[in-house]
Amino acid sequence: MKAMTLVGKKLPLELQQREDLTPDAGQVVVRLSTAALNRRDYWITVGLYPGIKPPVVLGSDGAGVVLACGDGVDRGWEGQDVILNPGIGWGNDPAVQSEQFHILGLPEDGTFASEVVVPVEQLHRKPECLTWEESAAIPLAGTTAYRALFAQGNAKPDDRILITGIGGGVATFALQFATAIGAEVWVTSSSTAKIDRAISLGAKGGFDYREEGWEKRFVAKVGAPDLIIDSAGGPGYGGLMGLAAPGGRIINYGATAGAPESIDMFKLFWKQLRLQGSTMGSPDDFSGMVDLVEKYQIKPVIDAVYSLEDTNRAIDQMRSSPQFGKYVLKIA
Amino acid sequence: MKAMTLVGKKLPLELQQREDLTPDAGQVVVRLSTAALNRRDYWITVGLYPGIKPPVVLGSDGAGVVLACGDGVDRGWEGQDVILNPGIGWGNDPAVQSEQFHILGLPEDGTFASEVVVPVEQLHRKPECLTWEESAAIPLAGTTAYRALFAQGNAKPDDRILITGIGGGVATFALQFATAIGAEVWVTSSSTAKIDRAISLGAKGGFDYREEGWEKRFVAKVGAPDLIIDSAGGPGYGGLMGLAAPGGRIINYGATAGAPESIDMFKLFWKQLRLQGSTMGSPDDFSGMVDLVEKYQIKPVIDAVYSLEDTNRAIDQMRSSPQFGKYVLKIA
Numbered sequence: 001m002k003a004m005t006l007v008g009k010k011l012p013l014e015l016q017q018r019e020d021l022t023p024d025a026g027q028v029v030v031r032l033s034t035a036a037l038n039r040r041d042y043w044i045t046v047g048l049y050p051g052i053k054p055p056v057v058l059g060s061d062g063a064g065v066v067l068a069c070g071d072g073v074d075r076g077w078e079g080q081d082v083i084l085n086p087g088i089g090w091g092n093d094p095a096v097q098s099e100q101f102h103i104l105g106l107p108e109d110g111t112f113a114s115e116v117v118v119p120v121e122q123l124h125r126k127p128e129c130l131t132w133e134e135s136a137a138i139p140l141a142g143t144t145a146y147r148a149l150f151a152q153g154n155a156k157p158d159d160r161i162l163i164t165g166i167g168g169g170v171a172t173f174a175l176q177f178a179t180a181i182g183a184e185v186w187v188t189s190s191s192t193a194k195i196d197r198a199i200s201l202g203a204k205g206g207f208d209y210r211e212e213g214w215e216k217r218f219v220a221k222v223g224a225p226d227l228i229i230d231s232a233g234g235p236g237y238g239g240l241m242g243l244a245a246p247g248g249r250i251i252n253y254g255a256t257a258g259a260p261e262s263i264d265m266f267k268l269f270w271k272q273l274r275l276q277g278s279t280m281g282s283p284d285d286f287s288g289m290v291d292l293v294e295k296y297q298i299k300p301v302i303d304a305v306y307s308l309e310d311t312n313r314a315i316d317q318m319r320s321s322p323q324f325g326k327y328v329l330k331i332a
Numbered sequence: 333m334k335a336m337t338l339v340g341k342k343l344p345l346e347l348q349q350r351e352d353l354t355p356d357a358g359q360v361v362v363r364l365s366t367a368a369l370n371r372r373d374y375w376i377t378v379g380l381y382p383g384i385k386p387p388v389v390l391g392s393d394g395a396g397v398v399l400a401c402g403d404g405v406d407r408g409w410e411g412q413d414v415i416l417n418p419g420i421g422w423g424n425d426p427a428v429q430s431e432q433f434h435i436l437g438l439p440e441d442g443t444f445a446s447e448v449v450v451p452v453e454q455l456h457r458k459p460e461c462l463t464w465e466e467s468a469a470i471p472l473a474g475t476t477a478y479r480a481l482f483a484q485g486n487a488k489p490d491d492r493i494l495i496t497g498i499g500g501g502v503a504t505f506a507l508q509f510a511t512a513i514g515a516e517v518w519v520t521s522s523s524t525a526k527i528d529r530a531i532s533l534g535a536k537g538g539f540d541y542r543e544e545g546w547e548k549r550f551v552a553k554v555g556a557p558d559l560i561i562d563s564a565g566g567p568g569y570g571g572l573m574g575l576a577a578p579g580g581r582i583i584n585y586g587a588t589a590g591a592p593e594s595i596d597m598f599k600l601f602w603k604q605l606r607l608q609g610s611t612m613g614s615p616d617d618f619s620g621m622v623d624l625v626e627k628y629q630i631k632p633v634i635d636a637v638y639s640l641e642d643t644n645r646a647i648d649q650m651r652s653s654p655q656f657g658k659y660v661l662k663i664a
Contacts, residue, residue: 096579096604152604233597247428255597263595265565265587269609272428272484277601 003057003113004311010047012312013058013112021117023070028077028120030084034136035111035308036061037327038169042318044106053107058311060086060104062111063126063135064332073120081126083135084111084118085286087143094151094282103140103280111136112311114331124287127294137300137326138293140280141169144253145229146289147281149174153227153251157182162218162225162243164209165232167194167324170253172301174229175201177289180296186222188214197324201301209236215243224248232257241267241275249274301325335389335445336643342379344644345390345444353449355402360409360452362416366468367443367640368393369659370501374650376438385439392418392436394443395458395467396664405452413458415467416443416450417618419475426483426614435472435612443468444643446663456619459626469632469658470625472612473501476585477561478621479613481506485559485583489514494550494557494575496541497564499526499656502585504633506561507533509621512628518554520546529656533633541568547575556580564589573599573607581606633657 001020004013021029041058043049062084066077084104091098104110104118126135148170149155161178163171166187178185179202187198187206195206204222207214218225224245230237234257240250241264250273267273281289292298303323306314307330314327333352336345353361373390375381395415401407416436423430436442436450458467480502481487493510495503498519510517511534519530519538527538536554539546550557556577562569566589572582573596582605599605613621624630635655638646639662646659 093579233595237595237597247425252597252601254601259594259597262591262593263569265569265584265591265609267609268607269584269586269611272609272611274609275600275607277597277599277604277606279601279604 001113001115002308003109004059004308005057006044006054008054009052010045013045013315015309021115023068023073023117025071026073026119027070027117028066028073028123029068029115029117030062030064030082031067031115032062032064032111032113032331033132034063034331035059035329036136037314037318037329038140039318040103040140041105042315045315049106051107056106057109057113058105059111059113060140061136062116063132066123067115069120077120077123082123083126083139084116085122085124085143085283086140087280087282087286088119088122090282094284097279112308112329114308121283124290127290129294129297130300133302133305133328133330134300136328137302138173138289139286141326142173142289142293142300143281143286144170144279145173145177146292147285148229148251148253148278149177150288151281151285152276152278153229153249155181155183155227159226160184160186160223162186162188162228164188164228164230164240166198166203166206167191167321168231169326170231171229172201172325175203176298176301177292179203180292180298186218186225194324215239218243227251231255233260234258235261238262238264241273244271244273246271249276251276251278253278302328304328305330333445333447334640335441336391336640337389338376338384338386340386341384342377345377345647347641353447355400355405355449357403358405358451359402359449360398360405360455361400361447361449362394362396362414363399363447364394364396364443364445364663365464366395366663367391367661368468369646369650369661370472371650372435372472373437374647377647381438383439388438389441389445390437391443391445393468393471394448395464398455399447401452409452409455414455415458415471416448417454417456417475417615418472419612419614419618420451420454422614426616429611444640444661453615456622459622461626461629462632465634465637465660465662466632468660469501469634470505470621471618473658474505474621474625474632475613475618476502476611477505477509478624479617480561480583480585480610481509482620483613483617484608484610485561485581487513487515487559491558492516492518492555494518494520494560496520496560496562496572498530498535498538499523499653500563501658502563503561504533504657507535508630508633509624511535512624512630518550518557526656547571550575559583563587565592566590567593570594570596573605576603576605578603581608583608583610585610634660636660637662
């Protein structure tokens with residue numbers, strides 16, 4: 001089998017020929033049709049992710065056909081079209097992952113390969129409404145968006161929801177999921193083209209977060225949002241606390257802009273705000289996300305499809321975040 | 333009637349003789365037996381509270397007998413022993429107070445007086461298990477503690493709960509309520525005597541928050557807390573985020589130590605923490621609190637009882653926070 005492998009820190013991935021995989025007890029081997037990139041893969045290749053240990057095959061998202069089952073696995077899985085839940089070892093607490101939790105593609109070999117081996121619990125039948133490319137696009141970003149919106153953010157149809165930094169995979173799924181349940185969705189971006197694209201996907205409109213005072217204009221034009229989904233943090237975070245409606249929730253699944261300069265505690269307690277952290281989700285979040293995609297026939301937004309051999313080019317593209325939606329790898 | 337009145341900013345309260353009160357439609361006049369102090373009263377007298385408009389009779393907590401009912405009020409209230417819910421105009425949203433919300437004792441005349449007039453909705457029968465002094469001790473601090481613990485903090489019997497800065501009214505009720513439902517409660521204080529007192533009320537133990545690295549010793553000895561109830565904020569807030577268990581909640585009903593120096597966003601999202609603001613509570617929080625006090629026969633902790641004429645001395649005492657529990661005023 002072939003695999004795009006991280007062979008050293010801060011190096012491009014290397015295309016390797018490897019032995020075909022065999023499953024241990026409780027595992028399955030999946031022949032991958034498609035995979036998808038996440039910002040996590042970019043952070044790993046530039047050395048900015050904890051626990052990097054080469055050599056490792058990167059890749060968290062994948063879809064394909066079950067090739068072989070290890071001992072104790074129901075043989076009915078063989079030949080089935082599947083997608084993979086990339087979150088391994090969540091544990092029993094819906095509120096938080098266990099210490100064993102990790103994501104496929106580091107430290108275990110991932111999906112940028114023609115084959116991958118995973119515990120059978122990670123399998124989920126491929127949604128019929130999705131192509132192979134779309135199927136690979138949903139697992140990690142879709143589950144992260146689902147958890148932020150629903151498990152942590154308690155999103156409801158009558159909520160006004162702001163999704164910051166539209167264009168990334170998670171933000172774009174959050175937009176699609178929130179729109180699907182009937183919520184009123186707004187976005188921010190530094191790109192007018194991305195805001196227009198968001199509107200075409202159901203957003204009511206958007207604001208350029210680089211413009212001084214955009215929060216005040218937001219409140220004047222739209223009203224305060226009940227729920228904000230953010231992955232930036234940084235200097236703009238205080239503005240989000242001012243922008244949020246009394247009783248509002250701000251959910252962060254990342255902090256690409258770093259730490260906020262300060263936190264206005266008076267706003268926190270007098271507005272009864274909830275500042276909630278969120279990550280990739282539990283097995284329930286994963287299956288809830290797939291159910292939502294099927295119920296509302298959501299079509300994942302794919303920015304571009306690359307060949308497996310072109311993975312480095314796709315990762316390079318992520319450097320300046322030009323994308324809207326997912327980068328997918330076509331493997332077989 | 334007599335009333336301790338704020339007649340100008342940063343002045344001691346002045347004992348005034350005033351006209352007896354008469355109720356408007358929907359209101360009642362209560363002859364007060366007891367009142368109680370809150371830190372709010374201290375902040376107002378030193379000029380550090382929004383919206384100070386003398387002259388005003390301070391005081392949020394009170395208990396007494398209904399003297400007179402305005403039009404539209406059920407006459408059955410006359411002669412009844414009552415306590416007052418000091419939160420007026422909460423509104424319909426359990427998640428947050430309306431813009432009309434305010435607390436008895438600013439801008440409306442409060443309970444440091446022999447009579448007070450309130451909307452009939454603020455009345456609640458006096459719990460039979462409490463003395464007059466204890467009855468006046470519970471409303472504002474008890475409701476604030478109840479909301480922080482239960483409505484916002486979702487406290488459960490199997491939670492490990494840390495209450496910072498034990499000794500203040502809210503913190504002490506939080507300790508008693510959390511202990512009552514069977515939770516494992518720990519406290520912090522700069523005073524060994526206060527920690528000992530907390531242990532006598534059911535706390536498992538305590539730590540001196542002035543000692544460098546107390547959070548690490550806490551985790552080593554006790555394990556991480558699921559829920560932290562804090563009203564300090566300030567430089568120690570980051571330490572609380574490190575201390576909280578994964579999936580933990582930190583509830584702030586104040587920030588006497590000001591803004592945190594920074595917020596570790598990685599901790600926020602990877603530990604899936606919830607940073608939740610809380611204030612005085614809704615009518616449901618108030619009646620839930622009274623029910624809890626009656627169910628578990630909780631005896632409010634009273635530090636000292638003063639006469640109404642001695643109100644200024646009681647307020648002065650709060651300057652350096654020596655108290656454990658409530659300061660109560662005996663009025664009639």
